[in-house]
Amino acid sequence: xxxxxxxxxxxxxxxxxxxxxxxxxxxxxxxxxxxxxxxxxxxxxxxxxxxxxxxxxxxxxxxxxxxxxxxxxxxxxxxxxxxxxxxxxxxxxxxxxxxxxxxxxxxxxxxxxxxxxxxxxxxxxxxxxxxxxxxxxxxxxxxxxxxxxxxxxxxxxxxxxxxxxxxxxxxxxxxxxxxxxxxxxxxxxxxxxxxxxxxxxxxxxxxxxxxxxxxxxxxxxxxxxxxxxxxxxxxxxxxxxxxxxxxxxxxxxxxxxxxxxxxxxxxxxxxxxxxxxxxxxxxxxxxxxxxx
Numbered sequence: 488x489x490x491x492x493x494x495x496x497x498x499x500x501x502x503x504x505x506x507x508x509x510x511x512x513x514x515x516x517x518x519x520x521x522x523x524x525x526x527x528x529x530x531x532x533x534x535x536x537x538x539x540x541x542x543x544x545x546x547x548x549x550x551x552x553x554x555x556x557x558x559x560x561x562x563x564x565x566x567x568x569x570x571x572x573x574x575x576x577x578x579x580x581x582x583x584x585x586x587x588x589x590x591x592x593x594x595x596x597x598x599x600x601x602x603x604x605x606x607x608x609x610x611x612x613x614x615x616x617x618x619x620x621x622x623x624x625x626x627x628x629x630x631x632x633x634x635x636x637x638x639x640x641x642x643x644x645x646x647x648x649x650x651x652x653x654x655x656x657x658x659x660x661x662x663x664x665x666x667x668x669x670x671x672x673x674x675x676x677x678x679x680x681x682x683x684x685x686x687x688x689x690x691x692x693x694x695x696x697x698x699x700x701x702x703x704x705x706x707x708x709x710x711x712x713x714x715x716x717x718x719x720x721x722x723x724x725x726x727x728x729x730x731x732x733x734x735x736x737x738x739x740x741x742x743x744x745x746x747x748x749x750x751x752x753x754x755x756x757x758x759x760x761x762x763x764x765x766x767x768x769x770x771x772x773x774x775x776x777x778x779x
Contacts, residue, residue, distance in 0.1 A: 496581070497583075498578070498583060498669035499586075499669060499673065500583075500585060500586055500587075500669070500682065500707065501575075501576065501578075501583030501584055501585045501586055501669075501707070502583060502584045502586065503581055503582075503583055504575070504581075504582045504583060504584055507582060511582060511744070514744050515577045515580040515581065515582065515744060516580050518744065519580060520704050521577065521702045521703065521704050521709065521742050522701055522702050522703065522704050524742055524743050524744050525701065525702055525740050525741070525742065525743065526740070526741045526742075526743040526751070527699050527738065527739065527740050527741075528738070528739040528741070528751070528755060529697065529736060529737070529738050529739075530736070530737050530739070530755065530759065531720060531734050531735070531736050531737075532734060532735055532736070532737055532759065532762055533720075533722065533732055533734050533763070534555065534717065534732070534733045534734055534735060535732055535733070536762070536763050536764065536765060537555050537558050537762060537765055538555075538733060540558070540765040540766065541553055541554070541555065541558070551621070551625040551628075551629070553617075553621055555717075555735070556624075556689055556692075556714065557617065557620055557621045557624060558617065558762065558765050558768065559687075559712075559714060559737070559762070560590060560620055560624070560687060561615075561616070561617040561620040561621075561768045562758055562761040562762050562765075562768060563590070563685050563687070563712065563758065564588065564590065564611045564615055564620060564685075564772050565761055565767075565768060565772040565776075566754060566757050566758045566761065567588055567684060567685065567710070568588060568613050568772040568773050569757065569772070569773070569775065569776065570750070570753070570754045570757065571584065572745060572746040572750055573684075573709075573710055573741075573745070573746070573754055574588055574684045575709065575745040575746070576707035576708070576709045576742070576745065577709070577742065577744055577745065578666065578667065578669060578707055579667045579668055579669065582744070582745065583707075585684055585707070587610055587684075588610070588611045588612075588613070588684050588685075589608060589609065589610050589611065589682075589683045589684045589685070590608075590609050590611060590683055590684065590685045590686075590687060591606060591607060591608045591609070591680030591683035591685070591686050591687070591708075592606075592607055592680070592686070592687040592688065592689065593605070593606055593607075593680070593688065594606075594607055594628060594631060605631045606678060606679075606680050607624075607627045607628070607631065608677070608678040608679070608680060608683060609623050609624065609627060611623070611772070612772070613771065613772050613773040614771045614772065614773065615771065615772050616768060616769050616770065616771060616772070617765070617768035617769055618769070643674075643675055662675075663705070666705060666706065676706070679706060680708065681703050681705050681706025681707070681708050682706045682707050682708065683708050684708070684710065685708075685710050685711075685712060686708050686710070686711045686712070687711075687712045687713075687714065688700060688711070688712070688713045688714070689714045690713050690714060690715055690716070691714050691715050691716035691717060691735060694716055695715065695716060696715040696716055696736055697713040697714060697715030697735070697736035697737050697738040698713055698715075698738060699713075699738055699740060700713050700738065700740055701740065702740055702742060709741065709742035709745050710739070710740075710741055710742075711739070711740040711741075712737065712738065712739055712740075713737065713738040713740075714735065714737055715735050715736035715737065715738070716735065717733055717734070717735050718733070718734060718735065719731045719732070719733060719734070720732060720733075720734035739755070756778060756779075757776065757778045760776065760778035761776065761778075
């Protein structure tokens with residue numbers, strides 16, 4: 488991604504978009520809270536092509552197998568790279584184009600009621616392929632499973648959570664003021680998933696379906712994705728014959744202020760096309776795709 492000159496009003500994590508039409512200039516003032524401007528989209532994804540692709544990728548039996556989660560995340564990275572408005576956010580009543588593309592998700596070290604959760608925060612590049620995405624996740628997951636690292640956000644929440652309630656409320660008010668002005672110290676939020684381009688929750692891993700998940704007013708995240716559990720779904724051909732295929736549901740919660748419905752529609756079409764043609768994920772994320 489090309490470096491841009493920092494101008495007055497820009498943030499550490501984004502460039503202030505000064506040339507917006509009047510509607511998009513006023514909307515953040517009329518509807519200032521991200522959680523009040525959510526658009527939710529649900530899609531059912533046929534896993535036939537992905538399953539065939541995964542079987543091929545895992546023929547060599549790698550130590551860290553490719554899964555549909557890697558394919559979905561790689562497709563999201565390529566989609567947002569090619570549809571950059573999805574990497575915008577609104578903060579302090581202004582719209583910004585984010586400087587980098589990042590993804591975040593929650594990982595439990597064990598599937599039990601008492602197991603701790605870790606927040607994984609990964610930066611992606613516009614040259615990344617599905618293999619790069621897989622390897623970045625592998626590195627982070629193995630580090631947390633082996634307790635080599637503790638994510639920064641969890642560590643500081645643990646410290647702040649020990650403060651007396653009146654002091655903690657005062658600290659939170661200060662943090663929200665700093666967040667409004669884009670001045671929250673980097674060491675506090677560098678691993679905060681609420682500052683990621685894409686926040687992904689793999690609900691299928693805990694036997695849940697894809698569900699609506701709210702956005703947060705804290706931070707800058709404007710794109711939340713939930714992944715549901717794999718299941719059999721009926722598909723009909725032109726003659727009305729039915730075939731049961733493995734599928735899963737995906738839920739997308741978006742800040743409707745950062746783009747319009749037409750832009751969202753084309754974005755979802757591109758994303759679904761990539762999932763039906765996963766071999767395209769072996770090309771750099773910035774390489775264009777003819778999906779119309």
